[in-house]
Amino acid sequence: MIITKKAVPRRALLRGMGASVALPLLDAMLPAMTALAKTPARPVRRLGFVYMPMGCDLPRWTPPGEGRITALSPTLQSLAPVANQLTILSNLELKNAYPGTHATSNAAFLSAARAKWTESTDYYLGTTIDQVAAQQMGRETLLPSLEMSMDLLQTVGQCDNGYACVYQNNLSWASPTTPLPAEAHPRLVFERLFGDGGSAADRQAALRRRASLLDVLHEDIARLQRTLGAEDRVRVGGYLDTVREVERRIQKAEAQVADAPLPDLDRPAGVPASYADHAKLMFDLQVLALQGDVTRVITFQLARETSNRSYTEIGVSDPHHPLTHHGNDPDKVARMAKINAFHVSLFASFLETLQATPEGDGSLLDHSLYLYGSGMGDPNVHDHVNLPILVAGGGAGSQPGARHVRFAEPTPLANLHLTLLERAGVRLDAFADSKGRVDELLSV
Known part of the structure; x- marks a missing residue:
């Protein structure tokens, strides 16, 4: 590491044996001997997108009243x-998701585009909002964007009413013909963030060479810490402690799988057996990616559409997808809503971590915007109106919160996408079927 004029470059990395760790934003990264050096580190803006599959029970989702959130x-x-960092938006729609399928719900969520009806490789959709953002926001980061999911197996062929499985497998599309595969394995995400990649054999060899990423970088870390002020030393120390804790949890999961008496063909080594543990680990990796400024754009799919996962850890043994076809049976609706609330609770824990992570004159949550929701409204009828949608975060001071906005008329979800791009500093005149920006989201 080269440090000149007592200022650390924003893209400074600790490197060693095929691994690297990006540093969080530090006051020492401001130019030395200038007025800026006396001000808090300037934050960057981030955009994240979390997909909840198969809609939800809207009466249990929708807050009472409108305007300022009181409950x-x-x-x-x-x-x-x-x-105080939330905006819930009601009466948003995805017209281009019709004729009302699981495939088009997932595909249209970030593209607001109509998926070509095909079972073959001539699929066609549209560039998704995250990739529009990444084209500009990703110029200054190691990874332009990060695509993550919770499902380790990706099916091929046709998955839903004649639509190719690619529409359900991928939230993010770099172009109408280029879906971006999402990674569900925590170790591979970790290696992508902090390692040099390579083949599976190369990664295994690298893991054998090092007991811990931070042990390899020990001398570099010590040298860096000696150049920093007290506050920056605490900030770097806390960040590296988190890196080590995430690595420890990954290693623990790998050891548990290695010690299992029977092979698990559906779960590669290193993936926690518990859905909640797996999701929390994937969210923690997002915190590290954002804090280290490895990327500023992230997408995360909590489960694929038509997922038959059972959530026995919260007392729901029924497969998720059949529960969504509840026929208005109160017991089935209640169990589906319990899954909805479980998914939200995992997201809530992630937001609390962002809020507790200081950066500049605020927190990571203050400087981020996350869209959480689904491309389907009422799963019992497969509609795409009144979608469950919320936005969390402060967007570097650009986003007011603690509000419930209900539009008088059905409003394109693309209006929100266009607004989020603007909040992140990406100016676009139109996106997909947008008819303008969401003025209510911009006003304090």
């Missing part, structure tokens, strides 16, 4: 600690 709905109750 959260049952499904959103776990978000109470970060309520």
Whole structure:
């Protein structure tokens, strides 16, 4: 590492044996001997997108009243600690998701585009909002964007009413013909963030060479810490402690799988057996990616559409997808809503971590915008109106919170996408079927 004029470059990395660790934003990264050096480090803006599959029970999702949030709905109750950073939006729609399928729900969520009806490789959709953002925001980061999911197996062929599985497998599309595969394996995400990659054999060899990423970088870390002020030393120390903790959890998961008496063909080594543990680990990796400024754009799919995962850890043994075809049976609706609330609680815990992570004159949450929601409204009828949508974060001071906005008329979800791009500093005149920006989201 080269440090000149007592200022650390924003893109400074600790490197060693095929691994690297990006540093969080530090006051020492401001130019030395200038007025800026006396001000808090300037934050960057981030955009994240979390997909909840198969809609939800909207009565349990929708907060009471409109305007300032005074009470959260049952499904959103776990978000109470970060309520001042929330905007819930009702009556948004995805017209291009019709004729009402699981494939088009997933495909249209970030593209707002109509998927070509095909079972073959001539699929066609549209560039998604995250990739529009990454084209500009990703110029200054190691990774232009990061695509993550919770499902380790990706099916091929046709998955839903004649639509190719590619539409359900991928949230992010770099172009109408280029879907970007998402990674569900925590170790591979970790290696992508902090390692040089290579083949699976190369990665295994690298793992054998090093007991811990930070042990390899010990001398570099010590040298860096000696050049920093007290506050920056604490900030770097906390960040590296988190890196080590995430690495420890990955190694623990790998050891548990290695010690299992029977092979698990559906779960590669290193993936926690518990859905909640797996999701929390994937969210923690997002925190590291954002804090280290490895990327500023992230997408995360909590489960694929038509997922038959059972959530026995919360007392729901029924497969998720059949529960969404509940026929208005109150017991089935209640169990589906329990899954909805569980997914939200994992997101809420992630937001609390962002809020507790200092950066500049605020927190990571203050300087981020995350869109959470689904491309389907009522799963019992497969509609794409009144979507469950919320936006969390402060967007570097650009986004007010603690509000419920209900549009008088059905409004394109693309209007929100266009607005989020603007909040992140990406100016675009139109996106997909947008008819303007969401003025209510911009006003304080």
